[in-house]
Amino acid sequence: MADRDDVLIVGGGVVGLACGLALLEAGRQVRVLEAGTAGCGSSHGNCGTITPSHAAPLAAPGTIARVLRWMLTPDAPFRVSPRFDPALWRWMLGFAARCNRRDWLQAMQARVAILQDSRAALPVWLARHGIACEFESSGVDHVYRSRADFDAFADEADQLRALGIAVEQVDGAEYLRGEPALREGVAGAVRFPGDARLRPDRYVAGLARAFREAGGVIVEDCEVQAFEETGDGVRAQTARGVFTGRDLLLAAGAWSPTLDRSLGLRIPVQPGKGYSITYSRPALVPKRPLVLHERSVCVTVWDSGFRLGSTMEFSGYDRSLNPVRLAALERGAREYLHEPVGAVREEEWFGWRPVSVDDVPILGPVPGRRHLWLATGHGMLGVSMSVATGQLMTDLICGREPRLDPAPYAPARFA
Ligand SMILES: Cc1cc2nc3c(=O)[nH]c(=O)nc-3n(C[C@H](O)[C@H](O)[C@H](O)COP(=O)(O)OP(=O)(O)OC[C@H]3O[C@@H](n4cnc5c(N)ncnc54)[C@H](O)[C@@H]3O)c2cc1C
Numbered sequence: 001m002a003d004r005d006d007v008l009i010v011g012g013g014v015v016g017l018a019c020g021l022a023l024l025e026a027g028r029q030v031r032v033l034e035a036g037t038a039g040c041g042s043s044h045g046n047c048g049t050i051t052p053s054h055a056a057p058l059a060a061p062g063t064i065a066r067v068l069r070w071m072l073t074p075d076a077p078f079r080v081s082p083r084f085d086p087a088l089w090r091w092m093l094g095f096a097a098r099c100n101r102r103d104w105l106q107a108m109q110a111r112v113a114i115l116q117d118s119r120a121a122l123p124v125w126l127a128r129h130g131i132a133c134e135f136e137s138s139g140v141d142h143v144y145r146s147r148a149d150f151d152a153f154a155d156e157a158d159q160l161r162a163l164g165i166a167v168e169q170v171d172g173a174e175y176l177r178g179e180p181a182l183r184e185g186v187a188g189a190v191r192f193p194g195d196a197r198l199r200p201d202r203y204v205a206g207l208a209r210a211f212r213e214a215g216g217v218i219v220e221d222c223e224v225q226a227f228e229e230t231g232d233g234v235r236a237q238t239a240r241g242v243f244t245g246r247d248l249l250l251a252a253g254a255w256s257p258t259l260d261r262s263l264g265l266r267i268p269v270q271p272g273k274g275y276s277i278t279y280s281r282p283a284l285v286p287k288r289p290l291v292l293h294e295r296s297v298c299v300t301v302w303d304s305g306f307r308l309g310s311t312m313e314f315s316g317y318d319r320s321l322n323p324v325r326l327a328a329l330e331r332g333a334r335e336y337l338h339e340p341v342g343a344v345r346e347e348e349w350f351g352w353r354p355v356s357v358d359d360v361p362i363l364g365p366v367p368g369r370r371h372l373w374l375a376t377g378h379g380m381l382g383v384s385m386s387v388a389t390g391q392l393m394t395d396l397i398c399g400r401e402p403r404l405d406p407a408p409y410a411p412a413r414f415a
Pocket of ligand 1: 011048050
């Protein structure tokens with residue numbers, strides 16, 4: 001048995017590592033227990049956009065009708081694989097119940113607070129820890145080929161502006177004059193100048209390096225099988241033996257519900273599978289990251305490469321790389337871009353986003369437990385919310401005045 005730590009963290013993704021690094025900065029001794037290697041989960045091949053602009057949750061008025069239409073299309077951007085899975089159906093019912101304007105606006109407020117805090121803190125955090133990950137305050141553009149969809153965004157744009165997000169709407173012809181990488185047929189674009197991007201695998205590698213240099217320990221190939229409170233602390237049973245600590249933070253992303261028996265709390269999170277393809281950088285690339293609206297494809301460009309990513313598929317913990325959905329990324333990109341792919345296809349990837357039933361992250365103490373904490377449910381925005389998540393969890397675990405109102409994120413909302 002290893003010596004007792006102040007904090008054991010289950011999961012070495014962007015969330016677990018950001019929490020670990022913030023806790024080390026606050027003087028805690030921290031050990032991360034990771035089933036694979038640090039950053040091997042959803043944090044690896046995602047699109048790397050930092051997007052306060054994505055404050056609107058998935059559960060929105062009209063989402064259910066759209067999902068039902070998409071059920072008939074195998075390469076649609078959002079898909080539920082129908083099967084017998086009580087946890088999925090419970091989650092779907094809870095999600096459907098939230099597809100109304102009141103819950104949409106409430107979730108948007110909770111999301112924008114943590115997104116904005118994280119976005120503001122990110123450049124300082126990267127500089128302080130010497131993390132080079134191709135971060136750029138680039139902004140992000142959403143490109144529309146449908147005039148009706150472009151016009152329909154006006155309501156969301158108003159809500160975002162009211163919450164402090166800068167939104168610029170650009171006419172299609174003007175947009176094309178400034179963005180030669182795009183093909184004709186753009187009806188308009190929405191620019192979010194406050195957004196940014198980074199290379200996520202480099203970011204997570206940088207977090208892991210900074211964490212270790214600051215004295216943290218990452219135990220890899222160390223799947224946590226169960227844990228329990230032991231009066232004055234916690235005890236975790238793992239593939240590498242038993243670890244003990246004063247506190248335990250479950251940050252296992254989409255896998256968090258697989259350990260919820262140890263928490264005594266049902267975690268309403270489903271794996272929302274997404275795909276990406278990474279290429280060498282084409283000659284003609286967009287000036288900033290794009291979301292190709294009608295196809296829901298995200299295009300991210302770095303000096304080191306070019307990535308297409310997207311799709312949200314609820315198919316449980318299915319590990320297959322679906323060729324239909326990978327092909328849909330390229331097909332979508334071809335409609336908008338002169339050079340939709342790079343010469344070398346470097347990686348095809350899938351990841352499971354930890355999607356909570358209200359699309360708001362689940363952060364804070366486990367109700368009725370003194371030493372158990374939860375940080376999961378970041379959905380499509382775990383990279384964007386990483387710094388503020390680490391700092392909020394550190395405030396809570398260390399008993400400091402929290403920098404954000406923790407109430408909207410509290411696990412107690414599901415107790
Ligand atoms: C296609 C795609 C595009 C995306 N684009 C963006 C984007 O542009 N911007 C953005 O902000 N977010 C984006 N996301 C979402 C983002 O990737 C996730 O929200 C984020 O990575 C979640 O981080 P995490 O640390 O919670 O989970 P993960 O990175 O999945 O980490 C969880 C870790 O826990 C480990 N683990 C699991 N079970 C156990 C166990 N029993 N014991 C020990 N360890 C365990 C896993 O091995 C894993 O390393 C995207 C996701 C996808 C799929």
